[in-house]
Amino acid sequence: MTDKDSIQTFLDRYLLTITKPGRYVGGEFNQICKDWEQTALHFAFAFPDVYDIGLPNLGMSILYDQINQREDALAERAYAPWEDMEMLMRSHAIPLFSLESKQPLRNFDVIGFSLPYETLYTNMLNMLDLSGIPLHTDERTNDDPLILAGGHACFNPEPMHAFIDAFVIGEGEEIIHEVAEVFKAHKRAGEPRIALLKALDTLPGIYIPSFFEVEYQSDGLIKEIRNIEKPEKSYIQKRIVKKLPKPVTNFLVPNVKAVNERAVIEIMRGCSRGCRFCQAGMITRPVRERPAAEILEALEESIQSTGYEEVSLLSLSSSDHSQIADIIPQVMQMSESKNVSFSLPSLRVESFGPELIASMQGKRKGNFTIAPEAGSDVMRTRINKSIDSQDILDTATQIFKMGWTNLKLYFMIGFPDETLEDVQGIVDLTRQVRSIGKQLVGGRVKIHISVNTLIPKAHTAFQWLPFSEKESVLEKYRLIQSGLKNTGIKLDWPDYDNSMLEIWLSRGDRRLSAVIEAAWRGGARFDAWHEYYDVNIWQQAFESTKIDPDFYSTRSRCTEEILPWDHIHTGVSKKYLLNELEKSRALETTADCRQVCHGCGIQANYAISCENIRTGVQ
Amino acid sequence: MRIRITYQKYGALLYTSTLDVQTIWERSVRRAGLNLQYSQGFHPQPRIQIANPLPLGFIGSHELIDIWLADEFNSAEIINLLNSALPEGMQVLEVEIIEENGPSLPKQIEASQYRVDLLNTDDNPDKISVLAQDILTKDVLPRVRNRKSYDLRPLIQALEVQISESGNTVILLKMPSNSSQTGRPEEVMAELGIPMEDFRVTRTNLVFSGKYA
Numbered sequence: 001m002t003d004k005d006s007i008q009t010f011l012d013r014y015l016l017t018i019t020k021p022g023r024y025v026g027g028e029f030n031q032i033c034k035d036w037e038q039t040a041l042h043f044a045f046a047f048p049d050v051y052d053i054g055l056p057n058l059g060m061s062i063l064y065d066q067i068n069q070r071e072d073a074l075a076e077r078a079y080a081p082w083e084d085m086e087m088l089m090r091s092h093a094i095p096l097f098s099l100e101s102k103q104p105l106r107n108f109d110v111i112g113f114s115l116p117y118e119t120l121y122t123n124m125l126n127m128l129d130l131s132g133i134p135l136h137t138d139e140r141t142n143d144d145p146l147i148l149a150g151g152h153a154c155f156n157p158e159p160m161h162a163f164i165d166a167f168v169i170g171e172g173e174e175i176i177h178e179v180a181e182v183f184k185a186h187k188r189a190g191e192p193r194i195a196l197l198k199a200l201d202t203l204p205g206i207y208i209p210s211f212f213e214v215e216y217q218s219d220g221l222i223k224e225i226r227n228i229e230k231p232e233k234s235y236i237q238k239r240i241v242k243k244l245p246k247p248v249t250n251f252l253v254p255n256v257k258a259v260n261e262r263a264v265i266e267i268m269r270g271c272s273r274g275c276r277f278c279q280a281g282m283i284t285r286p287v288r289e290r291p292a293a294e295i296l297e298a299l300e301e302s303i304q305s306t307g308y309e310e311v312s313l314l315s316l317s318s319s320d321h322s323q324i325a326d327i328i329p330q331v332m333q334m335s336e337s338k339n340v341s342f343s344l345p346s347l348r349v350e351s352f353g354p355e356l357i358a359s360m361q362g363k364r365k366g367n368f369t370i371a372p373e374a375g376s377d378v379m380r381t382r383i384n385k386s387i388d389s390q391d392i393l394d395t396a397t398q399i400f401k402m403g404w405t406n407l408k409l410y411f412m413i414g415f416p417d418e419t420l421e422d423v424q425g426i427v428d429l430t431r432q433v434r435s436i437g438k439q440l441v442g443g444r445v446k447i448h449i450s451v452n453t454l455i456p457k458a459h460t461a462f463q464w465l466p467f468s469e470k471e472s473v474l475e476k477y478r479l480i481q482s483g484l485k486n487t488g489i490k491l492d493w494p495d496y497d498n499s500m501l502e503i504w505l506s507r508g509d510r511r512l513s514a515v516i517e518a519a520w521r522g523g524a525r526f527d528a529w530h531e532y533y534d535v536n537i538w539q540q541a542f543e544s545t546k547i548d549p550d551f552y553s554t555r556s557r558c559t560e561e562i563l564p565w566d567h568i569h570t571g572v573s574k575k576y577l578l579n580e581l582e583k584s585r586a587l588e589t590t591a592d593c594r595q596v597c598h599g600c601g602i603q604a605n606y607a608i609s610c611e612n613i614r615t616g617v618q
Numbered sequence: 619m620r621i622r623i624t625y626q627k628y629g630a631l632l633y634t635s636t637l638d639v640q641t642i643w644e645r646s647v648r649r650a651g652l653n654l655q656y657s658q659g660f661h662p663q664p665r666i667q668i669a670n671p672l673p674l675g676f677i678g679s680h681e682l683i684d685i686w687l688a689d690e691f692n693s694a695e696i697i698n699l700l701n702s703a704l705p706e707g708m709q710v711l712e713v714e715i716i717e718e719n720g721p722s723l724p725k726q727i728e729a730s731q732y733r734v735d736l737l738n739t740d741d742n743p744d745k746i747s748v749l750a751q752d753i754l755t756k757d758v759l760p761r762v763r764n765r766k767s768y769d770l771r772p773l774i775q776a777l778e779v780q781i782s783e784s785g786n787t788v789i790l791l792k793m794p795s796n797s798s799q800t801g802r803p804e805e806v807m808a809e810l811g812i813p814m815e816d817f818r819v820t821r822t823n824l825v826f827s828g829k830y831a
Contacts, residue, residue, distance in 0.1 A: 013737070013815045015633060016675040022638075027630025029649070029705040253645060255634040255705060307645030307703070339656065 003095070007102045010094050018084040022256030023051035026077070026099030029253040030305065032064075033100050034074040041073035041180055041187070044098050044108040044145075048115070048123035049528060051079040055252060056260040058314065059151060059172070060114050065248045066176055073180055076100035076108075080123040081130070083525065089130060096130040105131040108145050109183055112176075113164070115151040118505035119528035121160060124149075125520040128163065135517065137165045137210055142193050146183065155238070155283050156458040156565040159505050161209035162513035165197065169568055170205050170238030170283075171269075173245050178203050201229065205239030212567065214510050220551060222509065222562040237569040237605060243616060244269060244288050247295075249302040262310035262343070263302035267295050267327070271316040272593045272614075274600075275373070276384045276580055277412065279457035280316055283570045285602045287594070287614045292323040296330055303338055311335060312343045322615070367448075368399050371410040375425025379415055382584045386591070389429055396433045400440035407433065407447055413476045414454035414468035416584060423476045426451065427483030434489060448490040451480060455503055458565045459572065461580035464557040467503045470496050497535040501527055503553045504538070509564035512552075514545045573601035620686050621696060622723070624712040627678035631707030636671035642705065643668075643683060649703035652696070653688035669723045669824055670730065670795045673802070677820040684716070684723045721830065728796050728827035729775060732803045733820045734789040735782070736812065743787040747779040749810050750789070761805060770809065773801035789817075792825070 015021035036042070045063050047054030054060065060077070067075035076098035081089060089096070095104040105111060105127075113124050125135060128147070134140050137147065149160065150168035157167045168175055179200065186196045200206050211229035216222055227233050247265050254261065270287035271280070299311050313331070318324060328344070335342040370392065374380045377388045399407060411426050430449050437445030453473055456462040477493055484491055505512065518541035526532040542549045557563065559578055566574070576599065583590060590598055593610070597603065603610055611617075627639070634642065644664050647654050656662035665686035672678045691699075693713040700710045736746075753759065759771035776792035789810075793801025803819050 012818075016814055020633075021674070022630075022633035025630040025633055027706050029645075029703075031706075253705070255631060255642060255707075256638055304649065304651075307648035309644065309648075339654075339662075 003104045003107070004097075004102050007094060007097045007104070010092055011102070014088055014092070018088055019082065020052075020256060022254075023079070024081065024085060024099070028055075028255060029307075030250045031100060031252055032068045032075070034068070036074070036101055036103065039072065039074045041070075041184055042103075042108040042110070043067045043073060043075040043180070044078055044105050044111045045075055046078045046105070046111055046113050046124075046127055048080050048113060048120040048127055049526070050082050051254075052256075052258045053528075054079040054114075055254050055258045056262075056264075057114060057116070058248075058264055058266065059116065061248050061251055063112060063114075063172055063176055064252075065250070066173055066245075067180065070177070070180065072184065074100075076103070078105055078127065080127055080526070086126070086130065086525075095132050096127055106133050106145060109187065110146045110148055110179065112168075113147070113149040115149050115153040115160070117151075117528065118153050118159075118502055119533070120153075121505060121516050122520040122524040122527055124160075125163060125517065126525055136162050138162075140165070140193065146196065148179065152280065152283065153506070155279070155568060155570065156506055156508070157207055157209060157568065158214075158510045158564045159508040159512035159516060161212075161510050162517070164209065166200050167207040167209065168205060168239065169207050169236050170570075171241050172239075173241050175203060175205050175239050179206075198229070204237065207236040207568065214564075220548075222564065222566075225562060225567045227567075235567045235569050238283070238571060240286070240571070240606065242288075242608065242613060244290050247290070247298045249298050250305045251302065251308070253306050253308065260312075261308060262312050263299065263306050263308045264312045264314050265295055265298045265302065266290065266314045267318060268315035268321050270614075272320065272610075273317060273386075274384055274580070274590050274593060274598075276382070276461040276584055277373075277415070277454055277456070279460050282459050282572050282577075284316065285570070285572060285600065286606070286608065286610045287320075289321055289323070289614055289616065291616060292327050292330070295327055296334065299331060299334060300338075303340055308340065310341045310343065318344055367406045367408050368404045369408040369410065370395060370399075372429060373410065373412055374415065374422065375411060375427070375429050376422045377425075378587065379418060379422040379425065381587050381589055382417065383415055384580070384584070384589050386589055389425075389432075392429065393432055393436060396436050397440070400437050400445070403441075405437070405441045405444040405446060407437065407445075409433065409447070409449045411449060411451045412454050413451060414473060416462065416465055418476075420476070420479060423479050424483065427480055430484065430489055431487060434487060446490075447488075448492070449484075450492040451477070452494060453496070453499055455499065455506065457506055458563070459568075459570050459577070461577045461584060463507075463563065463577065464559055464581065466556040467499075467553045469554055495530070498530055498533060500535060500549070500553065501533065501538060504549055507552045507564075509552075511545075511547055515541045515547055518544050569605070571600075571602045571605040573605075576600045619690055620684060620716050620718045620720070621693075622714045622716050623683050623685060623700070623710055624714075625678070625681050625683065625704075626709045626711060627672060627681055627707065629707035631705065632675050632677065635674055636668060639672075639708075640666060640668060642708065643685065646700060646703045646705070646708075647685065647687075650699040652691070652699060655686035655688050667723045670727045672821055673804075673819075675819070676732075676803075677818065679820055680711075680823050681821070682723060682824055686718075725797070726826050726830040727824050728794065729792055729825040730795040730801075730821050731776075731823040731825060732791040732793070733822050734791065734803055734807060735818045735820070736787040736789070737816050737818060739786070741787045741812075741816075743779060743781055746787060746789070746810060746812075750777050750779050753777065753806070753809060759809065761809070763802075763805065770801075770805055773799060774806060775801075777806065795824070796827070 045060050064075045067073050078098050097104050133144055147165045149164045150172050154167045182199045197208050201208050213226055213228045215224045268289045270284045272287050372392050373385050434447045456465040519538050522537045524537045654664040667684040669682035696713045697710050758769050761770045773793050778790040780788045782788045791803050
C-alpha cells in the first residue's frame with residue numbers, strides 16, 4: 001500500500017473513535033483536488049491550530065487560491081490534529097497528511113506555515129514532528145520539504161529562526177508565485193538545498209534566518225546582527241502588493257462547524273490612524289482601498305459560490321474607507337434581497353457618524369462594539385487615539401437611540417505613564433455609558449467591557465516599553481472591579497500569566513528557539529487555548545535553558561539597544577517610531593496621515609505616493 | 619412547492635451530523651440558485667425537514683428530506699441543479715413533487731433498515747450467526763447506555779447474518795426510528811462483541827409507518 005492508501009484505510013477504520021472526526025477528512029465544497037502525478041509543484045499550507053479555527057483564516061484562503069490558480073502547481077491543506085487524533089496517529093505511526101489527497105506532508109515540495117500569532121509556535125513544531133520532518137533547518141536534507149512561514153507574527157521571526165528555512169515578511173500574494181518559480185527551477189536543476197535558499201534570498205521580502213548571525217554582549221543585549229551570506233544586505237524590507245488583487249470568493253465551505261462560517265471580503269488593507277500601541281496599524285501600511293464596485297461584485301459572487309448565509313467586510317477600520325457611506329447601504333440591500341445577514345466589524349468612533357449608524361438600521365440588533373481603548377482623554381492623547389470622552393458618549397447615545405441594547409467596550413491598561421486616575425476613567429466612562437443606555441432603552445441595557453493589558457509589540461512606538469508588573473496590573477483591575485460593583489456591567493480581563501507567552505515570544509530573540517523547543521518537548525500544545533496553556537511548562541523551559549523570562553517582558557529597553565527585529569523593516573522607520581514615543585510622553589497627537597504626511601518612511605522606502613496607492617491610481 | 623428528495627450520504631460526509639447536514643442543504647439550495655421558502659415570524663427559518671437523523675459515521679444510501687421552494691421547477695431540473703451544488707459525499711437520486719400541506723415527513727417514519735459490513739476478512743460468519751440466533755431467542759437483552767439501563771431486545775425487529783458477494787460477512791438489521799424509540803445498530807454490534815473500528819453501517823432504507831405507507 002502507498003502512504004496515501006494506508007492513511008485512507010486508517011481514517012476509515014478509526015475516525016469514529018475520536019471527537020469531531022469531520023476535522024480530518026476535507027471534502028469541503030470548493031475544495032480543489034488536482035492530479036498529484038500530473039502537477040509539477042506541490043504546496044501544502046498548514047495552519048497550526050485545530051481545523052475549526054484554521055479553516056476560516058483568510059490568509060490561508062488567499063494563498064490556497066493563488067497557488068491553485070497556477071497550472072503547474074497544486075495547494076493542499078493541513079491543520080493541527082486535536083490531542084486525541086494526535087495520540088491515535090502516533091500509536092498507528094500515521095504521519096501528518098493533507099486533507100485533499102491524504103498525502104503525507106513530507107511528500108510536498110513546500111510547506112507554508114501560517115503564523116498570525118505567537119501562541120501557535122509549539123503546534124507548528126508538533127506538526128513538523130508528526131510529519132517526520134526534522135525540526136531544525138540545519139538538519140534538513142534535499143529530500144525534506146522547504147519550510148516557509150508567513151503572517152503577522154513573522155514580523156519578529158527570531159524566536160522561530162531555528163525551525164523555519166525561509167520567512168515571508170509582509171504580504172504573500174505576489175511573492176508566493178516567485179517562490180513557486182524559484183522552486184520549479186531548483187527542482188528541474190536538481191541542485192542542493194543551499195542553492196535553493198540562495199535563490200530564494202534574491203526575492204525581496206524573503207528572510208533566510210540561517211544567512212544571518214547574531215552576536216550578544218556579556219549583559220545579554222545584542223551586540224550585532226549581521227548577514228553572513230551577503231554582508232551588504234543588512235536588513236529585509238517587508239513585501240507589499242501595490243494594488244489589492246481580486247478578492248477570493250470561492251471560499252471553502254466546511255461540512256462541520258468552524259468558528260466563522262461566512263464570506264469575507266477585505267475592503268481595505270492598512271490603517272492611517274497611527275494608534276501608538278497598534279502593531280497591525282504599523283506593519284500593514286500603506287492604506288489600500290478596494291473600490292466599492294469590486295466589493296459589491298465580490299460579495300455577490302461569494303454568496304453564489306459558497307451559499308453562505310452571512311457576509312462580512314474586513315479591514316482594520318472599515319469606517320475609514322472613503323466610499324463606506326455608499327458601500328453599506330448597497331450591501332444591506334443586497335443581503336436583504338438574498339436572505340443573508342451582514343456583519344461589519346471594526347467601526348471607529350472617530351469616523352462613525354450618525355448617518356452611518358442610521359444606514360445600518362433594520363440590521364438584526366446584536367452587540368454593538370466600540371473601542372475607546374483608554375479611559376481618560378489624557379491617556380487617549382498618549383496613545384494617539386484621537387477621540388475624547390464626549391465623542392464616545394455621543395456615539396453611545398446614537399447607538400442606543402437606534403435601538404441597540406447590548407454595547408461592548410474595549411479598553412486597555414498598562415500604557416506608559418498611566419496613573420490610577422486614568423484607570424478610574426475607564427470606570428467613570430463605562431458608568432456614564434450605562435446611564436445613557438438606561439435612559440434610552442431602560443432595563444434592557446447590557447454593558448460588557450473587556451480590559452486587556454498592553455503588550456508593547458515590535459515595530460510600534462511602544463516597542464521599547466516594559467510589560468506591566470503583575471502587582472500593578474492587579475491593583476488596576478481591583479480598582480475597575482470595585483468601581484463597577486453592583487452596576488450589572490460585565491467585566492472581562494485576561495489572566496496575567498496567560499499574557500506572558502505572547503509577551504515573551506513577540507518580543508524575544510533567537511535564544512527563544514531553545515525555549516520553544518523545550519516547552520514543546522515538555523508537552524506544550526494549543527497554547528492559544530486557555531484551558532491547554534500551562535505557564536509552568538514554559539517556566540520550566542526557561543529554567544532548563546537558563547534563560548531569564550523577565551529579560552523579555554518587564555525589562556525596559558533603552559532606545560539605543562539593538563532590538564531583535566531591527567533587521568526586519570516594515571517601511572516605517574525606527575526614527576519615526578521613536579519620535580512617536582517622544583510625542584506620547586509630551587502629550588502630543590499625530591493626525592491621521594491622510595490629512596498630512598508625517599514622513600513615517602513608507603512613501604520613501606517604497607517610492608510610492610500613499611494617496612495614489614490608497615485610491616488605486618497607479 | 620414542496621419536494622421530497624431521496625439522497626445518498628457517504629465519503630467525507632460520513633462525519634457530518636444531522637444538524638450540519640441541514641446547513642449543507644440550505645447552502646446547497648442557495649448555490650443551486652433555488653429559493654427556499656422561509657417560515658413567518660421574527661427569525662424566519664428555511665422550511666426544510668430531514669426525515670430522520672442519521673448517526674455520525676453511517677452511510678446513508680436512501681435518505682429522505684422535504685424542502686419547500688419558493689419557485690416552480692420540474693424534478694429533472696432540480697436534480698441537476700442540486701447535484702452540481704452539493705458537496706462531494708452527498709448526491710440526489712430522486713426528486714418527487716408532493717402535496718404542499720401533507721403530513722410532516724419525520725412523523726411518517728417508523729423504522730430503519732441497516733446493513734452492517736464487517737471489515738476483517740477473518741471474521742467467522744458461522745460464529746456470528748450463532749451469536750445472532752442466541753440474541754433472537756432471548757426475551758430480554760438488558761444493556762446500559764449513557765448510564766441508563768434499557769432492554770435492547772424489543773428494538774431488534776429483524777436480524778440476519780449473510781455472506782456478501784465479495785465473501786465478507788454482512789449483518790442486516792431493522793430497528794425503530796420514531797419519536798418514541800430509536801434502535802442503535804452499534805448496540806447490537808456491541809452485543810455481538812464486534813468493536814467499532816471493525817464494521818461499517820449503512821442505512822439502506824427508511825420504513826414508513828403503516829398508515830402512510
